[in-house]
Amino acid sequence: MLEPIRTYVNEGVVVVTGASGYIGSHIVANLLTKGKKVRATVRNSNDPERVDHLKNLKIEGNGSLEIVEMDLFDSVSVDAAIDGATDVIHTAATVIVRSREPQTKIVDPSVIGTKNVIAAIEKTGTVERFVHTSSTAAIRPEKWDDGTVLTTETFASDATLEENPYGLAKYSAEMIVRNWHSTLDVSKRPKMVTIHPCMVFGPPLSPRHLRGSLSIIMMLVNRELPVILPMQVSIIDVRDVAEAHVRALTMGQDKGRYLTVAGEMMWSDISKTLKEKYPKRKWPIRQLPYFAALIICAFHPKVSISWARRHLKNKLYWDANPAKNDLGMEWRDMTETITDTIPNIVDNGWK
Numbered sequence: 001m002l003e004p005i006r007t008y009v010n011e012g013v014v015v016v017t018g019a020s021g022y023i024g025s026h027i028v029a030n031l032l033t034k035g036k037k038v039r040a041t042v043r044n045s046n047d048p049e050r051v052d053h054l055k056n057l058k059i060e061g062n063g064s065l066e067i068v069e070m071d072l073f074d075s076v077s078v079d080a081a082i083d084g085a086t087d088v089i090h091t092a093a094t095v096i097v098r099s100r101e102p103q104t105k106i107v108d109p110s111v112i113g114t115k116n117v118i119a120a121i122e123k124t125g126t127v128e129r130f131v132h133t134s135s136t137a138a139i140r141p142e143k144w145d146d147g148t149v150l151t152t153e154t155f156a157s158d159a160t161l162e163e164n165p166y167g168l169a170k171y172s173a174e175m176i177v178r179n180w181h182s183t184l185d186v187s188k189r190p191k192m193v194t195i196h197p198c199m200v201f202g203p204p205l206s207p208r209h210l211r212g213s214l215s216i217i218m219m220l221v222n223r224e225l226p227v228i229l230p231m232q233v234s235i236i237d238v239r240d241v242a243e244a245h246v247r248a249l250t251m252g253q254d255k256g257r258y259l260t261v262a263g264e265m266m267w268s269d270i271s272k273t274l275k276e277k278y279p280k281r282k283w284p285i286r287q288l289p290y291f292a293a294l295i296i297c298a299f300h301p302k303v304s305i306s307w308a309r310r311h312l313k314n315k316l317y318w319d320a321n322p323a324k325n326d327l328g329m330e331w332r333d334m335t336e337t338i339t340d341t342i343p344n345i346v347d348n349g350w351k
Contacts, residue, residue, distance in 0.1 A: 012086025020050035026242035035061025041070035072113030095212035102165035110169035138170035152257040198234035262331035
């Protein structure tokens, strides 16, 4: 089990954008247990699904929580949210990977939002540390050979709006951050780190968190598919992702790029793990052969043949050792992560 670190962040206000999101909420929780002053940005502070779970978080020591509304497209609200902060953790972004309007629904929130965030950081002049939430999607190329191990030396520069809008959004936003940071005076600029999670599992704190990565789990919980695609899933615990962000504020290298990946499991093995832990529930465990899966994907509204050929045929792996070496990270066991995802969903009747 990963032991929490309680002394890394210096005193000051830590702004967490996208605080109502899955990763953002856990970062806020992590900071509050360390007694930090947190300013959490949300799009709508009157939405219970966005704020109630934040208000119920445990606060240790001299910690405090301020919830403020912020619209990534409104530079005035972004400036106000970041004003006077010493630390910014920017998690706010769209988590959907497919849309009929990929530019406006997927790419623009990441790109325009990130531009507004870095502009606000420059305006306030108080930010000493900046951590930007990216993704393995900003690293993964469109094509890879079976068994490829990717490192943070790779960039998803071949992502396109048509084939991979989510990868394009993540890659573009990261490059905006890196290009901006490289133009600043080295003696005055904030420390900058990007964190690259894979598929994130672990306890959801709100029904809003069931989208994105957790849709993989929810398909099993709700038995949306009678059979399972032969898909390998890279897994990381949301609590470890949060810890990596917090540690990156004062640990790791300036301009560092850190993958957070605990390992890989086949989707069918995830379902078998849940069946063993929760045997009273029905879980799909039969895995389709590759060619049968291609036929299913051809008629599925949310996937495509090109996606299936990339993601089902060739296995892909990640080198997350830099996060272990520079941030001192240790990853939770994937079985623990998967089984810990379920109780809040079942106990609250979330669908």
